[in-house]
Amino acid sequence: MSQVTVVNHPLVQHKLTRMRDKTTSTKTFRALMRETATLLCYEVTRDLPMDKVEIETPVAKASAYEIAGKKLVFAPILRAGLGMCEGMLDLVPSARVAHIGLYRDHETLEAIEYYFKAPEDISGRLTIVVDPMLATGHSAIAAISRLKHYGVTNLRFVCLLAAQAGVDALREAHPDVPIWTAAIDEKLNEHGYIVPGLGDAGDRTFGTR
Numbered sequence: 001m002s003q004v005t006v007v008n009h010p011l012v013q014h015k016l017t018r019m020r021d022k023t024t025s026t027k028t029f030r031a032l033m034r035e036t037a038t039l040l041c042y043e044v045t046r047d048l049p050m051d052k053v054e055i056e057t058p059v060a061k062a063s064a065y066e067i068a069g070k071k072l073v074f075a076p077i078l079r080a081g082l083g084m085c086e087g088m089l090d091l092v093p094s095a096r097v098a099h100i101g102l103y104r105d106h107e108t109l110e111a112i113e114y115y116f117k118a119p120e121d122i123s124g125r126l127t128i129v130v131d132p133m134l135a136t137g138h139s140a141i142a143a144i145s146r147l148k149h150y151g152v153t154n155l156r157f158v159c160l161l162a163a164q165a166g167v168d169a170l171r172e173a174h175p176d177v178p179i180w181t182a183a184i185d186e187k188l189n190e191h192g193y194i195v196p197g198l199g200d201a202g203d204r205t206f207g208t209r
C-alpha cells in the first residue's frame with residue numbers, strides 16, 4: 001500500500017490557515033494557493049532519481065547531479081487544480097502539463113469528465129496529479145484511472161487538503177499511488193464538503209461565488 005505524507009512544514013501550515021479563513025480575499029487566496037503548491041512540489045519531488053554528470057565550472061572539472069529521466073508531467077484536475085499547477089510550474093518550469101476536466105455532480109458526487117488533453121508521450125513519464133481538494137476521492141480516482149488507461153504507470157497525487165474518507169478511497173482504488181497533503185481533516189458534510197475544510201476551492205480561487 002502506498003504512502004500518505006502530511007507536509008507539516010510551518011510555512012505550509014501557516015498559509016493553509018490563511019486559506020481556510022473565510023475572510024481571505026480571492027486575490028490573496030489565489031496567491032497563497034500558488035505559494036503553497038510550490039512548497040508541496042518541493043516535497044513531492046524530494047526523492048526523484050538523479051544522474052551523476054561531468055561538468056566544468058569556471059574553476060575546475062566537477063562531478064555533479066541532475067534529475068534523471070524524462071521531464072515530469074503535472075496533471076491538474078480542472079478547475080481548482082489550475083491554481084496549484086501554477087505554483088508547481090514555478091519550481092519545475094520545464095514540466096509538461098496534462099489537463100483533466102472533471103466536475104462533481106452535486107447530487108451524486110460522482111466525477112463527470114468534460115475534458116482531457118495529455119502529452120502524447122506521457123506513458124513513460126512520472127505524472128503528478130494535482131488538485132487542492134480530496135473529498136470523497138471520486139475526482140482523484142477518476143483522473144488517475146483515466147491516466148492509467150492512457151498508459152501512465154508512475155503516478156503521484158498531491159493535494160492541499162484531504163478528508164480521511166478521500167484518502168481511504170484513493171488508497172483502496174489506486175494502492176500504487178502515493179499521496180501528499182498539507183492536512184487531513186476529520187469528515188465530510190452532507191454535501192460532500194470537507195469539514196472544517198476551506199469551502200469550494202474552485203470558487204475561492206476564481207471568485208465565482
Ligand SMILES: O=P(O)(O)OC[C@H]1O[C@H](OP(=O)(O)OP(=O)(O)O)[C@H](O)[C@@H]1O
Nearest residue numbers: 078079080103104135136137138139202
Ligand atoms: O474528492 P471529490 O469528492 O471528488 O471532490 C474534490 C473535487 O471537488 C472540487 O472540484 P469541483 O467539482 O468543485 O470542480 P471545480 O474545480 O470546477 O470547482 C475539487 O477541486 C476536486 O476536484
Ligand SMILES: O=c1cc[nH]c(=O)[nH]1
Nearest residue numbers: 135193194199200201
Ligand atoms: O470541501 C470541498 C470538497 C470538494 N471540493 C471543494 O472545493 N471543497
Ligand SMILES: [Mg+2]
Nearest residue numbers: 200201202203
Ligand atoms: Mg468547485
